[in-house]
Amino acid sequence: MFDLDIWQEIIATIKKNKMRTFLTGFSVAWGIFMLMILLGAGNGLSNGVAENFMRDAVNAMWLWSGRTSVPYQGMKENREIRFTNADYDVISDLEGIDKASGRYFISGNLFSYNNEFGEYTAVTCHPDLKDVESIEITNGRFINPVDINQARKSVVLGKDIYDALFKGKEAIGEYVKINNIPFKVVGICREGGSTRHRNAYLPVTTGQKVFNGANRLHNFALTINAGSIEESKVIEEKVRTAMARKHKFDPEDRSALGSYNKLENYLETMKIFQAIKIFIWIIGTGTLIAGVVGVSNIMLIVVKERTKEIGIRKAIGASPRSVVGLILLESILITTIAGYIGLVLGTGLMEGINFLVEQQFAASAGTNGGNGDIIFRNPTVDLNVAVSATLLLIFSGALAGYIPAKRAARIKPIEALRDE
Template identity: 70%
Template structure:
C-alpha cells in the first residue's frame, strides 16, 4: 500500500495518460459538483421560504369581518358583519387560542414632529399583537396592558418613521402629533419580514377613544396551539362556528368572515418543497449514476489497454493480487482527488451565491424577504456521495482487472 515504487509507477501511468485520467476525474468531479449544486439549491430555497414565514409566528391566524352573501334566519344577504370589544373576550375564552389582539383600522394618518411630517400607517392593537408580528424592539418597549387599561396616549414608531421625523435626535420620551393629537413615543421597532418599517403601533383602546372608534374592531390577529394541520383546522372551524352563532350568519359563508390560517399555508408550502427536494435527490442520484457509468467505462478501457502489460508483469513473477492492487490504487487515487475537487467547488459556489444574496438583501435575511438562504449540504451526505463514487470506481476497476489477471501470461501477451 505504501510502497514508494508502486506509487511512483501509478503517478507515471497517470502522467502518461493525461486525457484518460482527466476524463475519469471529470466524471467523478462533475457528479459530485452537480449533486452539491442541486442539494444546496433545494436547501437554499426551502430555508429561504421558511425564513420568510418566520417573520410572523407560524401558528398565527388573522380574522376579519366582511359582508354576508347568503340569507340567514330571516336576515337578508349583503348585511355587514361587525366585530366589537366583547368579541375580543369571546376569542380569548376559546380553547386552542393562545394570544389575541383586536385591531381598529385607522389607515394612513399624519405624523408630525417639529417641522417634519408625513403620512404613515397606524396599527392599533393589544400587546399580544407582538406575539403574532414578532417585531424587534430597537429602543424602548412595546404596547403593554397598562396602556390598554388606562388608554394612554403612547405610540411605538417604526424605524423609518423615527428616522424621518427625528433625524439624528433621540425619539424616546418625545411627543409626536398623530392627526394633531400628541402621543408620547415609548419605543422604536423593526418588522423582521419587511424592508420598510413605516408602521406605528398604539393601544387600540386609546385609538377608539381619541379617534371616535367607539367599541368597534375591524379584525383580530391571534396565535393558536394547533400542533398540526388537523388541529389548526379544527380550531379555525370552532372560531367560525362561534362567531356565526353570535353574529348570526351562515358558517359556510366565507365572505361574512374571512380567516387566514398561516399554519395551513406554511405546512402546504413546506410539503411542496419536500416534493421538490425528493425530485432534486432523484436528479442528483441520476447524476451520480451517470458519473459511476462514466468511471466504469473508462476503467474497462484502462484494463483492456493494459492487458498486455499485465501479461508481462505476470511473466516476470508478479502475483495477480499485486496487478489488481496497482490498478485499484490508481482508480482510488483519481476518484478521491476528483471527488474532493467536485465537493469543494460545489460547496464553494453555493457559499458564494449565498453571500451575494445576503449582500443584495442588505446584510442579512432579517432586513427583508429572501428566496434563497443558507444553501448548505449536510457534510455526511457530501462525504457519502464521494465515497460512493470512489467505491464504484474501485469495483469498476476490480472486476475487469481480476478477469485480466486470471488470464495466462502467454494469452495476455498475444492480446491486441
C-alpha cells in the same frame, strides 16, 4: 494496499495516459461539482423562503370580517359581520389559541411634532400583536396591559415615522399629535416583513375611545398551538365555528369570515422544497453516476490493453486478489481525487456566492432594516452532506473498478499470453 511498488505502477499508468485520465476524472469532478451547486442553490431558495415566513410568527393566523354570501337561519345574505371586543374575549379563550390581538385601523391620520408632520396609519391593538407580527422594538417598549386597562394615550412609532418627525433626536417621553390629539411616545419599532415602517401602534381601548371606534375591531391577529397542518385546521375550524355561532352565519361561508393560516402555508411550502431537494439529489446523483460509469468503461479498456501484462503477472504467481486490488486502487484513486476537486470547487463557489449574498443583505439592512422579501439566503452545503458525498465517491470508485477488476482476475495466463 500500501505497497509502494503498486502505487508507483498505478501512477506510471496514469502518466502514460494523461488525456484519458484527465477526461475520465473530469466527468467525475463535473458530477460532484454539479451536485454541490444544485444542493447549494436548493438550500439558498429554501432558506430564503423560510426566512420570509419567519418575519411573522410561523404559527400565525389572521381573521377578518366581511359580508354573508348565503342566507342562514332565516336571515338574508349580504349581512355585514362586525367584530367587537366581545369577539376578542371569545377567541382568546378558545383552546389552541396562544397569542391574540384585535386590531382597529385608523387611516389617513396627520402626525405632527413641532414643525414636522406627515400622514401615516395608526393601528390600535393588544400587546400580543408584537409577537404575532414579529415587531422589533429598537427603542423603548411596546404597548403593555397597563396601557390597555387605563386607556393610556401611548404610541409606538414605526421607524420611518420617527425618522420623519424627530430627525434622529430622542423621542421616548416626547408627545406627538395624531389628528391634534397628543400621544406619548413609548417606543420605536420596525415592522416584521416590511420595507416601510410607517405604522404607529396605539392601545386598542384608547383608539376606540379617542377616534370614535366604540367597541369595533376590524380583524384579529393570532398565534396557534399547532405543529401540523391537521392541528392548525382543527383550531381554525374551532375559531370559525365560534364566530359563526356568535354572529349567526354559516360556518362554511368564507365571505362572512376570511382567514389566512400561515402555518398551513408554511408547512405546505416546506414540503414542496423537500420534494425539490429529493429531485436535486436524484439529478445530481444521476450526473455523478454518469461519470462513474465513464470510469468503469475506461477501466475496462485498461484491462483489455493490459491483458498480456496481467497474464504474465498470474503466470509468475500473482494472485487474483492482487490483480483485483491493482485495478480497484487505480479506479478509486481517479474517482476520489477528481471527485474531491469537484467537491472543493462546488462548495467554494457556493461559499463565494453566499459571501456576495450576505454583502448585499447587509447593504439592504442599512436602508430598510433588513426587511423585505428574501429570495436567496445562505446557499451553502452542509458539512455532513459534503462528507456523505465524499464517502459516496469512494464507494463509487470501488464500484466502477470492481467489474473490470473481476474480469482481469478471470484472465487465464495461457490465453493472455496468446492475446495480441
